[in-house]
Amino acid sequence: MQQNDKTLAGKYNVPVPRYxxxxxxxxxxxxxxxxxxxxxxVKFSFRESNAGSGISLYIHLPFCESLCTYCGCNTRITKNHGVEEPYIAAVLKEWALYLQLFAEVPVIRELHLGGGTPTFFSPENLQRLISGILKDARPHPLAEFSFEAHPANTSAGHLQVLFDLGFRRLSLGIQDFDPRVQFIINRHQTVEQIRLVTEQARSIGYTSINYDLIYGLPLQNQEGLINTMNIVAGLKPDRIAFYSYAHVPWIKPGQRRFTEADLPSPEQKEKLQETGRGLLLSYGYREIGMDHFALPADELFAAERDGRLHRNFMGYTEQHTQLLVGLGVSSISDSWYAFAQNVKTLEEYLAMINEGELPVFKGHVLSDEDLQIRCHILDIMCKQHTGWDAELFAVEFPEVLKRLEPLEADGLVNLSADGLQVTETGKRFLRNICLCFDTRLWADKPATQLFSMAI
Structure with missing residues (x-):
């Protein structure tokens, strides 16, 4: 990394939303x-979009047999698999409540199982869940079905059952292969387990396999990361999410198993990012948006190349739907015009479902200004540029232009009267660029740290 880049990394490594x-x-x-x-x-968005683009579904399956201490997701730790069937019944009841809001058969364009650990559930119960969802819906001809999996408990049965139901994308949470790192974050899987699941998935017919890798984990160092990257290169997943560990122990108490002293320093973390990024590029991966990499043959690469890349609560996707329905405890839904989050505890979720109520407990209705800012942030995150009417923008958002000026001086963006283009250097600082547009945050700056560091 050039000296100027090091200076920039130090300057812009501040708490910033992931947007x-x-x-x-x-x-x-x-x-x-x-x-x-x-x-x-939901009704309005469904009427606007279902016949054209279809809708997206996210289903949160929260159960894990053990706690990964780095994890920031909503989970329930248990070895009691008797929880599977009641939970699936509740999710299907929630789906039935949404079906009552729809004026016609929903077209499923995108379906993703997240967690928790979706492969905590037996293949038979996953089949029951997905069959129950699709019974009253119609998959879009270009539908993408994907699921997250723990390599240590994903069987050939899981892979085959979900493939038969239409799943073609698999995401494996690896994080790091260093035994010391795996021990302190309580995330154990072997190279052979990863290899086996990857090879089984490919032989069955999965067309896109993603690995999740994290930099900045406790006890992580250059040697271990390089070894992890070399192993990954040999297995050659189609996509890789390589993202920063978010240390937020005030939100996730499980992260208190280790202390800040166990974490790489900001300078070490920055070096880990650069090392990993450089290796991935040398292996032939192309950088996609923020924190994502894909081989040129993967659809995610084609989506960015063709200007079709989209980003929602499930991450980067080549599918662009207006309505995202989140099912399950803590899931977040997005109608484009409003957000809603389900209750966060399993007990509350089951109680509300059994009362016949949608289990949402908080949300936000977007204002006209919110929608404008949202479009700019999406364009920056997905296309690395955004445009505006020069006269109107200068009147409506003069403070945004002022906040962008130092970033232009630092070479992160190129500004013109009617838009912004992210530079090659600026691609590492997309969150910081988006921060300039965040009028709500600037109007009410947090007194305490709410977000993870940018790097």
Whole structure:
């Protein structure tokens, strides 16, 4: 890395949202949100988009047999697999509540199983879940079905059952192969387990396999990361998510198993990022948006090349739907005009479902200004550029232009009267660029740290 880049990394390594939504969740206006308003928003968005693009579904399966201490997801730790069937029954009841809001058969364009550990569930129960969802829906001809899996408990049975139901994408959480790192984050899987699942998936017919890797984990060092990357290169997944560990122990107490002293210093973490990124590029992967890499033959690469790349609560995707319905405890839904999150505890979720109520407990209805800012942030995250009407933007958002000026001086963006282009250097600082547009955050700066560091 050049000296200038090191200076920039230090300057811009500040707490910044990841911008999976705008406004970000701490700035949702809960006073304007009600369950009836959410239902009306879903109905409106469905009518606008179902016949054309279809809708997306995210299903949160929260159970894990052990706690990965780095994890920031909503999980329930248990070895009791008796929880599977009641939970699936509740998710299907929630889906039935949404079906009542739809004026016609929903067209499923995108379906993703996240967690938790989706492969905690038996193949038979996953089949029951997905068959129950699809019974009253129609898959889009270009539908993409994907699921997250723990390599240590994903069987050939899981892979075959989900493939038969239409799944073609698999994401394996690896994080790091260094035994010391695996021990302290309580995430154990062997290279052979990864190899076996990968080879089985490919032989069955899966067309895209993703590996999740993290930099900045406790006890992680250059040697271990390089070894991990070399192993990954040999297995050659189609996609790789290589992202920063978010240390937020005030939100996730499990991260208190280790201390800040166990974490790489900011300078070491920056070097880990650069090392990993450089190796991935040398292996032939192309950088996609923020924190993602894909081989040129993968559809995600084609989507970015063709200007079709989209980003939602599930991450980067080549599918662009207006309505995303989140099912299950803590899931987040997005109608484009509003966000809603389900209750976060399993007990609350089951109780509300059994009462016949959509289990949402908070959300946000987007204002006209929110929608404008949201479009700019999406364009920056997915296309590395955004445009505007020069006269109107200067009047409506003069403070955004002022905040962008130092970034232009640092070579992160090129500004013109009617838009912004992210530079090659700026691609490493997409979150910081988006921050300039975050009018809600700048109007009410947090007194305490709400977000993870940018690097």
């Amino acid at each position: 999976t939504s705008y406004p970000t969740m701490p700035y949702w206006d809960l006073n304007t949100f009600t369950r009836p308003r959410w239902e009306d928003s």
